[in-house]
Amino acid sequence: MTLQQQTPNIDELIDTITPLLARQDLITLTGVLTPLSTSEIVEVLERLNLKQRAIIHRLLAKDRALEVFEMLPPALQSDLFTGLQDADVSRLFAELDPDDRMWLLDEVPAVLAARLLRGLPEDERVLTAGLLGYRQGSVGRRMTPEFVTTHVGMTAAESIERVRARLADAETVYTIPVLDHGRRVAGIVSLRDLLGADPDAPVEAFMQPAHTSEATEEAEVAARMCTDLRLLALPIVDSESRLIGMLTIDDAVRILEHEESQDAARQGGAEPLNRPYLSTPVFTIVRSRVVWLLVLAVGATLTVQVLSAFEATLAQVTALALFVPLLIGTGGNTGNQAATTVTRALALGDVRPRDILRVLSRELLTGALLGLLLGAIGFGIAALVFAPDMGLVIGLTLLAVCTVAAAVGGIMPLVARAIRVDPAVFSNPFITTFVDATGLVIYFLIARIVLHL
Template identity: 85%
Template sequence: MTLQIADLNELIETIDGLLARKDLVALTEQLTPLTTSDIVDVLERLNLRERAIIHRLLSKDRALEVFEMLPPALQSDLLTGLQDADVSTLFAELDPDDRLWLLDEVPAVLAARLLRGLPEKERLLTAGLLGYKQGSVGRRMTPEFVTTHIGMTAAESIDRVRARLKDAETVYTIPVLDDSRHVAGVVSLRDLLGEDPDALVETFMQPVYTAEATDEAEKVARMCTDLRLLALPIVDSESRLLGMLTIDDAVRILEHEESEDAARQGGSEPLNRPYLSTPVVTLVRSRVVWLLVLAVGATLTVQVLSAFEATLAEVTVLALFVPLLIGTGGNTGNQAATTVTRSLALGDVRPRDILLVLSRELRTGALLGMLLGLIGFGIAGIVFSPEIGLVIGLTLLAICTVAAAVGGAMPLVARAIHVDPAVFSNPFITTFVDATGLIIYFVIAHAILHL
């Protein structure tokens, strides 16, 4: 059973004390009854040196299980604290596709050394995956799988599965190949076990979905999960089988991409590691660039305010509503951007749908603006004057309409120019809506208040 948070915190305090006293015997006794996931939770809360000590105290099999469950960033950290022999063993025991996750994290010098230390067969399998570009599903597929042939029987196919049980990453979905190594269909292990042993595979194989190795990993992972597939055959441009994307790797890809999008929509870079094991310097580095970008963008807002300084001096009450208006505009734009970015990831919309999205967001923004504008008109009209209420109401209507349209369009524009929508949308929306919203505000104020 996995430890509860309170029990885990108490265990961490005990382990910290034992590490401080260098009582390795007692420390081993503490680790022995823990599950693999509990040990991973512990390691995620320790520093690099302590993590290496704990890992060395584990049995060989347990150490490998724990290492495989760690995020790639922590795997990279751990390698720097282990002896060369330990590093080579752990790296060699990983599946080829899992090695790619780790190699993407470690420095190039260490990556080359790790590859050189692999047995020749494993090195060739891993190097084959490295040949695909970053972000492609070719880097995430496993080259260790079982196949059968259209001319084989169910019994012969089961024998092939038995022969590959130790080294194949997946045996539950089995591609059926023709003489040219094209994927003709798939059979499941359940199908093989349930059919007559002498039945030819081609008589009961199922239609197959495939993806090309050069396709975007996130897109293929989404396809795999949407179709509820345990594994998806990955082929070359001529439909010859190259590997398999398993469901656990598909989920891992989606988790990684969604964590990245969530971080960037919140104005920071993804950590790619548990929060408590992330150095403060890394936290600062992940946020400072975005803060600088937004600070530079805010200078445009300052310029707009300075241009209407005389208006603010004449009707000082207008200044009270500036935070409300630009905040509402930014929130409206970010809501639209988040919705459309998510729809892009799911394949619900494409860049060519920009006019349809604009139409929907203009109407959505206008309705939101009317609702908020009526509330703003009522409150400001009662507290200050009907004219001020009218300025606030009309400004909210205009800002919400513009912000929703811009927020909905930006992710589609970003995807069209091959930029991450999560990176492009929010800083642009914040800067654009703040400055544009103030211009709209003061133009409406000038017209209604005759300034």
Template identity: 75%
Template sequence: MTDDQTRPPTAVIDTITESVNSRDLSGLAAAIGELTTRQLVAALERLNARQRAVVYRLLPKQQALEVFEAFPPTLQGELVAGLQDGEVAALFAELDPDDRVWLLDELPALVAQRLLRGLPEHERQLTAEVLGYPNGSIGRRMSPEVLTTHPERTVGETLARLRPRVHDAETVYTLPVLDHERRIVGVVSLRDLLGADDTAAVASVMRDAHTAGATEDAELAARRCADLGVLALPVVDSESRLVGILTIDDAVRILEHEESEDAARQGGVEPLRRPYLSTPVLSIVRSRVVWLLVLAIGATLTVQVLSVFEATLEQLTVLALFVPLLIGTGGNTGNQAATTVTRALALGDVRPPDVLKVLTREMRVGAMLGLLLGAIGFAITALVYAPQVGLVIGLTLLAVCTAAATIGGIMPLVARAIRVDPAVFSNPFITTFVDATGLIIYFLIARAVLGL
């Protein structure tokens, strides 16, 4: 789908904003009536909380539900605060249990409890089952509404049981096959059922099941679902009994959420968890200020190193000219290694026990990069200044790149081993390490080569 099909025209957004501000409800209804659901979502994400609530109340009931389900959980929670209790209760009851949990995680505890109490008994039980699993686990993101069948049941019987319940389940395209103790023995697809003879037993058309443990990390389970290319992944308890199902659309949603967090934290900010234009300025400030303070404190180590080697700088002031170059090159090298290994961790290409393999591999990569950059740095600096200064720069680039790539490569693995987000742990550490240690290496080499 193209951007033109998902983004509303700028003129329409301006009309919506003007109509809300002037309380021209007829003009507002006409403006939003021209938009598709996707365009409405994009338009509402650009409005503030008050404007969003006004526009939302004018939507037809079915379209309002579709728009609400398409919102990020943070915006859903904000919209709940702007609607009346009756409107909120109706919306909440229409959501699937796993979508309710996404929303409940964003709401104050008292509001969440009130919404849960307003649900019908059956829906409240389903939602409570999902809420019972740990934060970050796939059990908290699965749907407990699953259509199943048994291996001895015929294809015709399975299809007959499927038809009246087709609108109640999260998916009908993949059916777990269970024994009499609800242990999963296989899965069967709707395609296989439709293509088989009605008298055939389900056991003859089912295939082996890939499953996820209910307490397994949500990102890992979602990644496996995407890598396997399956439409749904059954979720089981410790005794292989079915407790829910993860659909591919929910898996993609989890991965998008996790990758947005990783991308933000690798850039030294906290994830906004909502569209940029609808995020209050103070929230953006809070997302950035903590990391700026952490990095500023780390930078004091650099100042300390410079003060220790102040006498060396006074003897040959040209050395100070290359400090930004060396720090920047080392930091970039380390961050490249950390980003590559963090991504490999997310994809399951490497694991914490592979730390020695990664260490030796990144050491070789860093040495080769340092050799190349060092040779170029030596040639240019030797021509402009002096061969001895060029040798200092060349050797420093070789040492700094090797050290930075090695540390950058193993930091994500160390972070995963101690159960810390690799994206949070790696880059600030690398920046501090390279700034301080890189300067120490630089001045030690300068003293050795130049005899200072």
């Protein structure tokens, strides 16, 4: 039997589980769930409604229930709380790591968040409250306060003993900060280095330089540093460079996935769902799209106003109307390409707002070259079908529109970052609307000049 044949089909599981839930056949349902892996149960839960998820979660063994809960998106964790008993909710919340609690607290209503915090043991409440003190979006809200450290002057053997003492509660033990007497990070040692070193060797003899990030830094920036440098964990420090937490690689990847999902949604003119599509209520999907559609509809009135202003020009040369979709479509696509490229470069740290003039010059040249190529093709087709002067209008317009669209699309994400707005918000939908209006103005002005209208 092949591996593919051994792996359960999620659709078949849903078809099996749904009737059992409807009949409340909990004994058979438990038998179906028992052999499934944690990831398979998560996939099943993501395709069910709120009530069904709560029933299945209650049937899981205590340890399995926690594993499944930890793997669910925070939005589904919040939903699941409404279907569980208070005792189950308190137990699950208390067993989460402090940084995982923060993802959940950002999703649940404020009243429930306060109740969850009050139900924590004193030591766990102190740890979680410390993270809550940082603003949303900062890495301080995503770091773990449970980690292992060693100190300059300590030996490898003493450091290993410190690791053993924290194995039960530390979230990461593979990257160990070396602190000086002021709790500042003097360097980093790995668990591998400790195990391979002479037991009596001081850790400062083989520690490596440390990369750190301040707790107030944007979580995406710190996460990008962690992944770019291939670190298992990144030390997080306060304004006085004292160690206060660690950003682990799994949390860094989670942050980047979350940010990229947001960017992808906003570039398409919608708000991110933050949960699997099939488990998202239709009303939530509508709400994530309607505001953007209204904003873009208002913006599109600019295009209507431009067409109205040049109505007389269109009446004199009706052929001009035939090329309107081509020109505004090409301009919008050119601007979107530039915006997507620069937004991605911003996320990777390849460009910064101070590079705006360099980006502008590159996009002006890129847009001009694209416009020359497309304009030459447009000139040939329009001249052949209509007349050479009409071909000249189309060719010049494509050159101008591509140049303007690329320049605007390239600098808008940088302007957004400079004013601390999500660059994705300034991307495709707004650029398309802007370029549509300006492209038509350029088109009709060129037509008036060339055709002597």
